[in-house]
Amino acid sequence: MTRTPGSATRMATAPPSSRHLKRYGRTERALHWVHATAFCILLGSGLCMYLPSLAEIVNRRPLLKSIHLYTALSWAIALLLILILGDRRSLRATLREVEYFDSDDRYWLLGQRSPQGRLNAGQKLNTILTAVFAILFAISGFFLWYGERDTRFQIPNALLLHDWLMYASLMLFLGHLYLALILPKTRHSLNGITRGWVRADWAAGRHAKWVEALEASEEEPR
Amino acid sequence: MDAPDPSSKPYGRLAFLGLLGGGISSLAWASRVSGVVSPFTSAISQLVGNLLPVGGWRIYTISGSMPIFYPNSYALQIDGLVRTPRSFSYEELRALPRAHQVSTFHCVTGWTVHDVRWSGIRFKHLLDLVEPLPSAAALRFVSLEVPYTDSLTMDQVRLHDVMLALDMDGQPLSRPHGSPARVVIPEMYGYKGVKWLTRIELVAEQPTGYWEGRGYDQDAWVGHSNGYGST
Numbered sequence: 001m002t003r004t005p006g007s008a009t010r011m012a013t014a015p016p017s018s019r020h021l022k023r024y025g026r027t028e029r030a031l032h033w034v035h036a037t038a039f040c041i042l043l044g045s046g047l048c049m050y051l052p053s054l055a056e057i058v059n060r061r062p063l064l065k066s067i068h069l070y071t072a073l074s075w076a077i078a079l080l081l082i083l084i085l086g087d088r089r090s091l092r093a094t095l096r097e098v099e100y101f102d103s104d105d106r107y108w109l110l111g112q113r114s115p116q117g118r119l120n121a122g123q124k125l126n127t128i129l130t131a132v133f134a135i136l137f138a139i140s141g142f143f144l145w146y147g148e149r150d151t152r153f154q155i156p157n158a159l160l161l162h163d164w165l166m167y168a169s170l171m172l173f174l175g176h177l178y179l180a181l182i183l184p185k186t187r188h189s190l191n192g193i194t195r196g197w198v199r200a201d202w203a204a205g206r207h208a209k210w211v212e213a214l215e216a217s218e219e220e221p222r
Numbered sequence: 223m224d225a226p227d228p229s230s231k232p233y234g235r236l237a238f239l240g241l242l243g244g245g246i247s248s249l250a251w252a253s254r255v256s257g258v259v260s261p262f263t264s265a266i267s268q269l270v271g272n273l274l275p276v277g278g279w280r281i282y283t284i285s286g287s288m289p290i291f292y293p294n295s296y297a298l299q300i301d302g303l304v305r306t307p308r309s310f311s312y313e314e315l316r317a318l319p320r321a322h323q324v325s326t327f328h329c330v331t332g333w334t335v336h337d338v339r340w341s342g343i344r345f346k347h348l349l350d351l352v353e354p355l356p357s358a359a360a361l362r363f364v365s366l367e368v369p370y371t372d373s374l375t376m377d378q379v380r381l382h383d384v385m386l387a388l389d390m391d392g393q394p395l396s397r398p399h400g401s402p403a404r405v406v407i408p409e410m411y412g413y414k415g416v417k418w419l420t421r422i423e424l425v426a427e428q429p430t431g432y433w434e435g436r437g438y439d440q441d442a443w444v445g446h447s448n449g450y451g452s453t
Contacts, residue, residue: 055281056398059288099238103229128238136245143249147331151437151448156332157252161245164252 019200021214023118023192027086028094032193034082035130038075039173042068042137046166072141098124104209115208126176133169136161253332278335281398284432289366289418291401298403302362302424305353312402316388318343323383325408328444340406342387345379348422358424363405363416372416372431373440374407383408386419411442 024032045068048058058064083091097119105121107114119127140162147154179186180193186206192198204211248255281288293312301307310318321344327335345361354376362373378384387406388395395401400417407414413433434440439447 050280052279052281052398055283056288056396059283060286061281061283062286099232099234100230101233102227102231106233124234125237128234129241132238132241132245135242139246140249144331148436151439154331154449155249157249159332160252160256161248164248165245 020197021200021203021211022196023189023198023203024196025087025090026196027082027088027090029193029196030082030086031079031091034075034078035134038071038078039169041071042075043166043170043173045071050163050166069145072138076138094119098127115212116206116210117213118207118210120207126172129172130169133165133172137165137169140165279399280329280331280333282329283367284370285367288397290397291366291418293402296402296420298419299421300348300352300424301421303355303358303426304424305355306351308352315343315403319347320388321385323385325383325406327406327408328411330411330413330438330442330448339389339391340385340387341389341392342385342403342406344385348386349376349379352424354424357426360425360428362423362425362429363419364421364423365416366418366420370416370418370432371429372405372414372433373425373428374405374414375428378407378410381407381409409444411444411448413438414442 045064048054049061049064049068055061097117101109101121101124104114104116105124108116108121109125140158143153143155143158144162147158180190181187188198188202189206200211291312296312298310298315299307300310320341322339322341324337324339327338358376360373360375361379362371364371374384384405384407387404388402390396390399395404400419403419404417405415405419413431428440430440441447445451
């Protein structure tokens, strides 16, 4: 990797101050990681039941079923606990952020450069899709589980929906991993969701409206 | 935070509700869409083999591990209400006259695999070899996967496309598909087609099988049982 021009530039334009901005609070991060952990376990155990080749290798279907079911239950309980014990005010603010798209967001989604808030339009969309997928997974999963116990609740479409959600969320997940771990200009955002803060100079480039709003409200970083 | 930007619209909420509503409603229409796209997805599935079951097979087991079949020690026992109980080794089974068919496989949980190529032995032929007694009314199938059993009536196994399959899609049955032998009855949902078959017992009365004991119908006609087509 000969990226000398890039790194030289970065060296030259070192941040005016090494200020850090708090991007995600503890509640948001807990929510993210509970969701991420559950998703990975559910995906893994689910694929081991779903793909014939993996099913043959792993070959412990009843165990996988239990892992899948209890992970889903723990996930739901953990989310509830976060909602009860967490910082609900910050969650409401985040919810508002995600719900509203302004003209800059719309330009951004159309592929044009436009200043973004703390969450850019793509991140908002990702949050919305993730929430929708989670609810639909839970509903279709319930029917899969209960339908086996009472055939009146056996809805064949629940299985199809569960499958389609898996494909869709797997795509979303891979894209998310690419942006968070690999793509150089976006991967610093991983810091935000692990430690809570991001570099101010990075944020000023990618989330200009957020940084402006922070500076306007008060100079003092929390 | 509340400073209302006039261009700011609750599109996020709309998208959330729209997607959620669409997703929930798919519980009513998913199979129709899947029916339209399944020729394409099953073509893909054929290409990638067993790797991705897009529109293809899913493997269900009830016990901790799939049975392993050992060709040398395997035997299919046919006994019960028959004049001459017999036991067939794998080699003997494979030497019996074969029938071939292409049929569609339906699972009660909602998935379907079209155009499965089966090769196996017709039950009529198998039964002729053991000579059922007049009192025999049903066949009880016992799987190597304990405690899986299921049964079919004498009339049902004599339907024209019911067989004891040994090959699927040109290959001997693989372990996930029930090697070395499984029952195939395309008219019924898959749970009636016992995999890893090791014993056929002829009985006077149709017993309750594994899934029947859990509320599933004894006669699992595709489209007319287990809550399908009952309205």
